[in-house]
Amino acid sequence: MSVRYVARFVRIALLVTVLAAIAGQALGQPLLLGYVSSDSMEPAMDAGDGFVAVPTLLVGDVEPGDVIVYESGDGVDDELVTHRVVRATDDGYVTRGDANPVTDQQDGEPHVREEQIVATALQIDGTVVRIPGLGVAVTTTGTVFGVVQAGIADVTGTGGDQSGRAVASLLLVLSLAGYMIETVRERRRWRLDRRIDDGTTEPRRVAVAVALVVAVAATAAMVVPAGAESIAFVSTDPAPDGELLAEPGGIVETSYRVSNAGFAPIVAYLEPRDEGVTLERHAAIVPGRDSEDVTVSITAPESEGHYERTVVEHRYLYLLPRPVIDALYDRHPWLPLGAIVALLGAIAYVLCRRLIDSGGSRPARKGGYCTRNQRFRLER
Structure with a gap:
């Protein structure tokens, strides 16, 4: 196995990992990966550590000792909490952060009901599989989105809802522009071989895989809650x-x-x-x-x-103009979901292709892409 192959595999794995975490957490529905934002789970997980989040539908019954991700359900500012299950009662689950001296319920929180649980942290031999520092990328994304939204609100003099709509419209325009640029670029190339010379998977297939991860995260964010x-x-x-x-x-x-x-x-x-x-x-x-x-x-x-x-x-x-969502919803409730998932998948695909292509110079190809001018020179 060549060093180039290993380097590319690691880069792709990191890309998929970060995008999965960002997509799941930014959309409010952990998918494949999650992270903790406080030190309440030390020493199992430090603040900012990531973990593999397994959806409850794939886990089955929750048992004492499991580390679960659940909606706080405080009725005011619902948020996702990652704590360990201490025991199960008729009223629900008793939970506690490993670093906390008392359970959440002794601290005044209600018992955690089955329908509040959205994921379980993967454990091997009782130890949580953690990814140090993964939360930094996710919190940075949220901060950037908040700054952009606040900036648009200051410039336009609108409230939070309207600035959020402006950000969504901007994402739509950028994604459509990126898709058109990508389409033109692909049409100007002549595909002579579907594999690069070192046997690694072509960038298009990697981008499709990343787009699928984002699409699944978006679907979960809209369907599960x-x-x-x-x-x-x-x-x-x-x-x-x-x-x-x-x-x-x-x-x-x-x-x-x-x-x-x-x-x-x-x-x-x-x-x-x-x-x-x-x-x-x-x-x-x-x-x-x-x-x-x-x-x-x-x-x-x-x-x-x-x-x-x-x-x-x-x-x-x-992520679509309100009249568009209304019109699609009036026809069938599944139509807006399909349109939004397709939009996010296209954004992820284009961004992934750009990131992979900009990761370094293209490797030499036995028969790869060539422009019309290059082909003309070769024929001469």
Whole structure:
């Protein structure tokens, strides 16, 4: 195995690793990799260390000793927390940071429910597989995005939502321009061989692999936090004062919270699945690292009892103009998701090709690319 092959393999592996971490964390849904931002998990993981995040669907049941990534569920500023499971109870899981003297629940936090868990850290022989310093790239990305968004807001005199839209529009324009440049560049080349002379995989296939990683992360960020949520309430006569209690035929009011754990803004569409449910509004734009409440009014049945009503949420990364997302959503809820995933995949593909191509001079080819002028000179 040549030194060139090893160097290229390491460079590609690092590229895929960093992009997977950035995509998963920036979009608010850990995929393949995650990182810790505090020292609460020392000595297993130091602040900024990365780890391999395995989605819960692939892990199965959570057991004591597992290090899990879960939504804090504090109802104010939801965030992703990485702590170890101490034990399982009827109320949920008891968790604790390895460096903390008491459990999270002794510190006043609620028990962690199954639906809050999004990933589990990979462990070998009881030791977390960690990647030192991986969090630096992710936090840097978030900082850059915040600075760009704040700068646009200062220049244009708009609020956070509108500046987020400006960033999304800028990403769209840059990605389309990059895609067109890449297409023209590819058309001007003559492909004479699909493999380079040292037997390594061609850059196009590597770029496709990276694009797939980003596409899967984007899909998870939009699909996993969304879905159906049931609201339980009681119809009783007389109805005491309290939340989610009403007399038969009365009105129950509560809030549906749309939380965004990522840096990119999202657009969420809400639809009632059952009759008698009225929403304050059917769409909400939530900036990065923020949340928004939508009032839900439910008409209680005429008979007493316990009831449930369901609200369905569809969410999308705000990377397309709002009229485009609205038009696609009106046709089918899956269409905006497909369009946004395709957009992010194209951005990742173009950036990856640029990074690989700029990593050094192209190796000599037995039969690689040549321009029309070069081919003309060869024929002469």
